[in-house]
Amino acid sequence: MPGVGGAARKIASWPAGGVHPVQPQWSPDSTQLAYTLGASAGPMIEMLTLASGATRTIRLPARPRNNMVIDLRWSPDGRWLAYARAISPIAATAELWLTDPSDGTSVNLTDGTMRDFSPAWPPDSGSLYFISDRSGTRDLWRFTLGPGGVPEGAPQQIAAGIEMNS
Secondary structure, three states: OOOOOOOOOOOOOOOOOOOOOOOOEEOOOOOEEEEEEOHHHOOEEEEEEOOOOOEEEEEOOOOOOOOEEEEEEEOOOOOOEEEEEEOOOOOOOEEEEEEOOOOOOEEEOOOOOOEEEEEEOOOOOOEEEEEEOOOOOOEEEEEEEOHHHOEOOOOEEOOOOOOOOO
16 A cells, blocks of 8 residues: 555465465565465565565575474565574474575574574664573573674573563
């Protein structure tokens, strides 16, 4: 729908077989929309360019498990899409990933032995916050990211014992 009013228009359809709606994410410059496609063909993110209506698909690395994207967040600098992947939306474990939307390069941040989910970015895109149960309760953690999205060391616990939800 135009910002000044007018009729709404459909820009994308929910994919056939899609079972878990992940909130679509606008690029920081509002020119693209990123959303996940159904897990039946493997994990994928579709990028829609609003001006042209053109789409392109980013095929994410396949895993023996955790092939459903359950969270998706675009970094403020537009360089990364952060997301959590699990076997299902209610799975006991989930892993975190980064994917460069320009070329599909992906970086696995966690191994999926804990429930790491709900990624969030600070304004400078230099770190990634997330919720994890790695300390026994769902708390806030942070990775400091270096060049290429590679974490600089282990994640740091930011809050403890508060049982956060996304």
